[in-house]
Amino acid sequence: MTTTNQVAIEAVGLVKKYGSTTALAGVDLSVPTGTVLGVLGPNGAGKTTAVRILGTLLRPDSGHATVGGYDVVREAGKVRSIIGLTGQYASVDEDMSGRRNLIMIGRLLGYSRTQARARADELLERFELVDAGDRIAKTYSGGMRRRLDLASSLVGNPSILYLDEPTTGLDPHARNGVWETVRNLVLDGTTVLLTTQYLEEADALTDSIVVFDKGSVVANGRPAELKAQAGKQSLDVRPAEPAHLERVAAIVAESVGTRPSVDVVNTLVSVPVTDGSSMPVVVRRLDEAGIAVTELSLRLPSLDEVFLALTGHTAEEKKSDAVLEGASR
Amino acid sequence: MSTATLEPAAHRSRPFAWVQQSLTLAWRNIVRIRQNPEALADVTFQPIIFLALFLFVFGGAISQGGGWRGYLPQLLPGLLVQTVVFATMGTGVGLNDDFAKGVFDRFRSLPIARISPLIGAVLGDAVRYSLSITVLMVSGFVLGFRFDNGVGNGLLGMLIVLLFALSMCWIWVWLGLVMKTAQGVQGIAFLVMFPLTFGSNIFVPASTLPDFLQAFVKVSPITYLVDTERALMSGGALQKPLLITLAWMVGLVAVFAPLAIRAYRRRT
Numbered sequence: 231m232t233t234t235n236q237v238a239i240e241a242v243g244l245v246k247k248y249g250s251t252t253a254l255a256g257v258d259l260s261v262p263t264g265t266v267l268g269v270l271g272p273n274g275a276g277k278t279t280a281v282r283i284l285g286t287l288l289r290p291d292s293g294h295a296t297v298g299g300y301d302v303v304r305e306a307g308k309v310r311s312i313i314g315l316t317g318q319y320a321s322v323d324e325d326m327s328g329r330r331n332l333i334m335i336g337r338l339l340g341y342s343r344t345q346a347r348a349r350a351d352e353l354l355e356r357f358e359l360v361d362a363g364d365r366i367a368k369t370y371s372g373g374m375r376r377r378l379d380l381a382s383s384l385v386g387n388p389s390i391l392y393l394d395e396p397t398t399g400l401d402p403h404a405r406n407g408v409w410e411t412v413r414n415l416v417l418d419g420t421t422v423l424l425t426t427q428y429l430e431e432a433d434a435l436t437d438s439i440v441v442f443d444k445g446s447v448v449a450n451g452r453p454a455e456l457k458a459q460a461g462k463q464s465l466d467v468r469p470a471e472p473a474h475l476e477r478v479a480a481i482v483a484e485s486v487g488t489r490p491s492v493d494v495v496n497t498l499v500s501v502p503v504t505d506g507s508s509m510p511v512v513v514r515r516l517d518e519a520g521i522a523v524t525e526l527s528l529r530l531p532s533l534d535e536v537f538l539a540l541t542g543h544t545a546e547e548k549k550s551d552a553v554l555e556g557a558s559r
Numbered sequence: 560m561s562t563a564t565l566e567p568a569a570h571r572s573r574p575f576a577w578v579q580q581s582l583t584l585a586w587r588n589i590v591r592i593r594q595n596p597e598a599l600a601d602v603t604f605q606p607i608i609f610l611a612l613f614l615f616v617f618g619g620a621i622s623q624g625g626g627w628r629g630y631l632p633q634l635l636p637g638l639l640v641q642t643v644v645f646a647t648m649g650t651g652v653g654l655n656d657d658f659a660k661g662v663f664d665r666f667r668s669l670p671i672a673r674i675s676p677l678i679g680a681v682l683g684d685a686v687r688y689s690l691s692i693t694v695l696m697v698s699g700f701v702l703g704f705r706f707d708n709g710v711g712n713g714l715l716g717m718l719i720v721l722l723f724a725l726s727m728c729w730i731w732v733w734l735g736l737v738m739k740t741a742q743g744v745q746g747i748a749f750l751v752m753f754p755l756t757f758g759s760n761i762f763v764p765a766s767t768l769p770d771f772l773q774a775f776v777k778v779s780p781i782t783y784l785v786d787t788e789r790a791l792m793s794g795g796a797l798q799k800p801l802l803i804t805l806a807w808m809v810g811l812v813a814v815f816a817p818l819a820i821r822a823y824r825r826r827t
Contacts, residue, residue, distance in 0.1 A: 310669060310670040317664055325591040325594060327594065337579075338666070338675075382665065386669070
């Protein structure tokens, strides 16, 4: 990791409205060179709008942003020469082969025919698309298409890369592949801004996180700090016999010092805890009482719980806004 | 860093970079045609089928004793006009599709001239139009059509119909940019294209039409383009229809190209 203090991306007071809908309500961002910023939020929170402004595809209604020191509105051309952009929906040309997609971008960037071909071959190899290189992109699987999209955004060796929900809709294997690629790019010194709906993804890849809700930044910090802010872990105990629910609840209450919630339908006793220290106590008491359990776990907060803690509402309530964001594309 | 040390050529130092970028994007449209032959059906099979249908079904009735052979010299120049006029709407549909699928976002995030994707789309479609003109003319020749007014004039006719298509396509470029969906563009296009091409002198002599339709045919640019094509390919009065056609071409470009470019700038 580089230790430079330079700022790669800086945004101050970004506002974007569509009619009466406010997509961004004054967003500040700062990404030091060579680091990864995760923008976390539900559909419709304004993540894509922010990326589109920073990628010169949209003008903000007010506020300003610089990327690599260039203003995204007044010096859009210079910004475009140092960024790579990977959209939420892979923006490759589906009616061309993967290889031709990459050659086309190389040619547009001013490479000679030979250089563009060489660059395309190199990227196909790197993204394990050599065998599929001459097939039209329409026939690619979701993971392959996403890899091609990533490769397309890397043709010009950008120093700053935007990834808008790079793993949404991918299976775990494909997702791991994308993560690996992002990690390697960061090792090479690329600055990355990544939007995601998954706390796990932000946790795995980013140096710091901002949480968007309704077009505003509602929290920011390192992943660990956010999780601490986001609320407590929970200790879940599921007795093998539904009849033991009450006794398990009593044992948990005694051991932790807080009354647990009892879910009769799912046969689950659950209690918020600050750390895992009460777990051995619970295990010992259950053993003494001769109660068998099918599940005993310490659960990290889910995205919904993070949102609940940070915003006072869950991520699920916001489906209607997602449509508006889609329309702005 | 990656192993290759390829740096993009300094695009800003090359004043005509946009030309090369436009050509690259035109090349893209041609490659898409080659890799997706089924998308070509509307400019290849459709004209052949139209030619066969109209020629063999209506030929005997319309040519009054000449049979389909007598109808061919009248039909082919007209069908040529209908074919390219229909092909122009594909330009708008394709552009709309590129925007909807995010392909234009990719172009716009690259350090290239803003106008290049639009020029590339139109140039690429010029190839598509040329292809459909060629397919139709070759089919006509196979069935016995000949340039009775000389090969030079016949080729000039093919060029003029191509230029007309390039003028008219700006309507669809504009609609493709302002309308929400490709299906919407297509819907409007069919609504306009059918009355425009069938309500004309393409298939039957205009004198056989009812008065109100004749009034429409007299102002329709299609009529004059068809007359121009017939004059160049088979013989007849050329000057008046040619001048009116050229005036329409200038008018279409003067009105719709600025509208299209304004809509394009607004979306990019």
